[in-house]
Amino acid sequence: MNILLLGSGGREHALAWKMSQSPLCSQVYIAPGNAGTAQVGINLALSQNDFPAIRKACLDLDIRLLVVGPEEPLVRGIVDYFHANPVDGMPVIGPSQYGAQLEGSKAFAKAFMERHGIPTAAYREFDADNFEAGLAYIRQHPLPIVLKADGLAAGKGVLILNDREEAIGEFTQMIRQSKFGDASKKVVIEAFLDGIEMSVFVLTDGKDFLLLPDAKDYKRIGEGDTGLNTGGMGAVSPVPFADDQFMNKVLERVVKPTVKGIQEENIDYKGFIFVGLIKVQNEPYVIEYNCRMGDPETEVVMPRLASDLVDLLLATGNQTLASKQVKHDPRVACTVMAVSGGYPGDYSKGKTISGLDLRLPAGSLLFHAGTSKDGEKVVTSGGRVLCVTSYGNSIPEAVSQSKKVLEGITFDGMNYRRDIGYEFE
DSSP states (O other): EEEEEEEEHHHHHHHHHHHHHHHTOOOEEEEEETTTTTTTTTOOOOTTTHHHHHHHHHHTTTTTEEEESHHHHHTTTHHHHHSSSTTTTOOOOETTTTHHHHOHHHHHHHHHHHHTOOOBOOEEEEGGHHHHHHHHHHHSOSEEEEEESOHHHHHHHEEEEEOOOOOOOHHHHHHHOOTTGGGGGGEEEEEEOOOOEEEEEEEEEOOOOEEEEOOOOEEEETTTEEEEESOOSSESOOEEEEEOHHHHHHHHIIHHHHHHHHHHTTTOOOEEEEEEEEEEEEEEEEEESSSOOOOTTHHHHHHHOOOHHHHHHHHHHHTOOGGGGOOBBBSEEEEEEEEEEETTOOOOOOOBBBOTTTTOOOOOOOOOSSSEEEEEEEEOSSSSEEEEEEEEEHHHHHHHHHHHHHOOHHHHHHTOOTTTTTOOO
């Protein structure tokens, strides 16, 4: 069958790479894709938010499965669009616009967790109407204070602040000066949870679910988890501290109540649930939900998924997931992300990337993120440019191999963290 995948990042390259291996897949198309996805499928010059053009492509190319990679089309309602304008026999992988609020609105997600008894940090929400109450709340709130833009902010709308006056200033900028645009018209203020984070990935058809390999990503730009938040500088899988006892708590207290809540509230949800967790004194708390796979976690989760992804996605769309199982590759997988100089602030694009023609060693994979073709050259087109994922028997071994491959790849201003997985050495 022909498959259309929406998106253009490292997540989409990893998904396209995995789907292209399935005997069920005749051709994978990626819209708009990047220079890497063009190696495993056919890129289409379509906007991921142009729903009529996407539907026309589905009809023209006999697409039998539509997979939505990034969050924005989901939050904008692409699933609802295809319900209203169906392509016969073509499942769309992703939640409805209402369900996508689990990611699109921090306040919606927190209220959902509260309704279903899912452990999360205490919170309050504020906007322009109760702005002064928000200031008063910050003045009496224990430090650190966590401020979250309610809407989508490209992974940069969360601030953890140790200074009360700074928190007041940031809160003011978010609501009154639109620091994160419309995303910060409403702000969620949370209690700070002190622990270690990880990501759990659920595939659900709205009734049943499967757990994919877990992962831990590294958001800060600087080594030792310092500096500004990014979209992710690397990831490891599996997570060493997520033993059977802890994961059973996650399953019983978080995953099952989440899927049950989706079912009880009649939310149309056939796709991925990314559960961002924090382990506090061996107890799991939910930091956030995402309504799609994470990036760069997908770049370690897909290599460790030993099952046929297309088969699982079809079962998701047809609500027959109960008949499927997930198999995991027993090896460790670690990815290291190379980013543009200046990222996550201002950065230049169009830098020529050298070394992409080098033969990869066995056990290493190269996934493109912010790349494009300029004639015969591959050039940078984003902040996060590419990543190398390697298998290994341990996290240090896999990270070391990924860094060794990155030493042979260069572009002007290239930067990457050399300490991914540092706390597990």
